[in-house]
Amino acid sequence: IMSLSAKDKAAVKAFWAKAATKADDIGSDALSRMLVVYPQTKTYFSHWKDLSPGSAPVRKHGKTVMGGVAEAVAKIDDLTGGLLTLSELHAFTLRVDPANFKILSHNLLVVLATQFPEDFTPEVHVAMDKFLSALALALSEKYR
Amino acid sequence: MVEWTEFERNTIQSIFANLNYEVTGAKALARCLVVYPWTQRYFANFGNLYNAAAIMGNPKVAAHGTVVLHGLDRAVKNMDNIKATYAELSVLHSEKLHVDPDNFKVRLLSPTFTTCMQSCVCVVEQSCDVMSLLDPQLLADCLTIVVAAQMGAAFTAEVQAAFQKFLAVVVSSLCRQYH
Numbered sequence: 672i673m674s675l676s677a678k679d680k681a682a683v684k685a686f687w688a689k690a691a692t693k694a695d696d697i698g699s700d701a702l703s704r705m706l707v708v709y710p711q712t713k714t715y716f717s718h719w720k721d722l723s724p725g726s727a728p729v730r731k732h733g734k735t736v737m738g739g740v741a742e743a744v745a746k747i748d749d750l751t752g753g754l755l756t757l758s759e760l761h762a763f764t765l766r767v768d769p770a771n772f773k774i775l776s777h778n779l780l781v782v783l784a785t786q787f788p789e790d791f792t793p794e795v796h797v798a799m800d801k802f803l804s805a806l807a808l809a810l811s812e813k814y815r
Numbered sequence: 816m817v818e819w820t821e822f823e824r825n826t827i828q829s830i831f832a833n834l835n836y837e838v839t840g841a842k843a844l845a846r847c848l849v850v851y852p853w854t855q856r857y858f859a860n861f862g863n864l865y866n867a868a869a870i871m872g873n874p875k876v877a878a879h880g881t882v883v884l885h886g887l888d889r890a891v892k893n894m895d896n897i898k899a900t901y902a903e904l905s906v907l908h909s910e911k912l913h914v915d916p917d918n919f920k921v922r923l924l925s926p927t928f929t930t931c932m933q934s935c936v937c938v939v940e941q942s943c944d945v946m947s948l949l950d951p952q953l954l955a956d957c958l959t960i961v962v963a964a965q966m967g968a969a970f971t972a973e974v975q976a977a978f979q980k981f982l983a984v985v986v987s988s989l990c991r992q993y994h
Contacts, residue, residue, distance in 0.1 A: 703972050708976040708979055785967050786967075788964035
């Protein structure tokens with residue numbers, strides 16, 4: 672595992688300060704893209720009436736997911752400890768295949784690039800990529 | 816044989832028609848070297864890659880990024896036979912230029928190769944060999960991010976799907992040429 676340096680954490684927090692205001696849009700867009708570009712992920716949402724981009728369930732869930740990301744930013748100094756409950760939720764109840772964390776992360780990065788073309792520099796990109804990887808790892812803690 | 820919808824064809828043609836290969840290629844490769852620093856391993860003689868600023872301002876990185884995009888251009892113009900496009904270029908390269916694939920790793924760093932780099936034909940052989948060392952998906956992901964930043968809202972989910980599908984086919988075809 673590649674742990675987050677002080678520089679990474681600072682970059683993530685600084686960028687998140689800008690992105691947080693658009694968190695709901697980001698979440699909705701990332702989820703929408705995931706469902707379109709990686710249709711196999713739709714299987715987790717067969718109980719939704721509408722899986723189209725920007726639909727009500729997609730928007731609602733995007734908000735939920737971004738709430739988790741915000742929590743992770745706040746607990747960036749101890750992701751494993753801080754996300755324990757979320758890890759248990761994903762491991763025992765949701766049972767999301769952890770491979771999908773990488774997919775969602777990729778789509779989050781794509782959305783950040785479209786929404787913040789100037790701010791999403793390569794340095795910010797690498798910090799966010801590392802952060803999302805660490806987040807995914809923390810979520811996978813309780814799986815087995 | 817890959818099937819392309821009308822939307823996918825138009826999307827790919829449109830994206831590449833509106834790309835500045837020099838600018839986008841440079842940005843994508845530089846981003847790859849910054850975000851996945853272990854990829855710098857394959858560019859040992861590119862000079863200063865010590866930090867993000869150095870990488871982003873490095874003229875060899877920029878030049879090489881352009882070469883990569885021109886290599887992609889062949890696939891854009893031959894979407895119905897990407898596999899054959901790269902196979903043909905690979906054969907052409909090995910026959911005309913008498914490149915021994917085993918030696919290619921060394922030739923990659925030689926001055927002769929640098930001049931060779933101007934031709935997009937070289938991109939493929941280089942890619943074929945580098946394939947054994949470097950995961951092309953890393954560069955593909957960085958190119959996606961760069962194009963997304965450029966297109967903004969126009970880079971819709973459907974456009975993203977078409978673009979990623981195109982890159983996946985290219986990556987797969989390049990990998991095929993390596994034995």
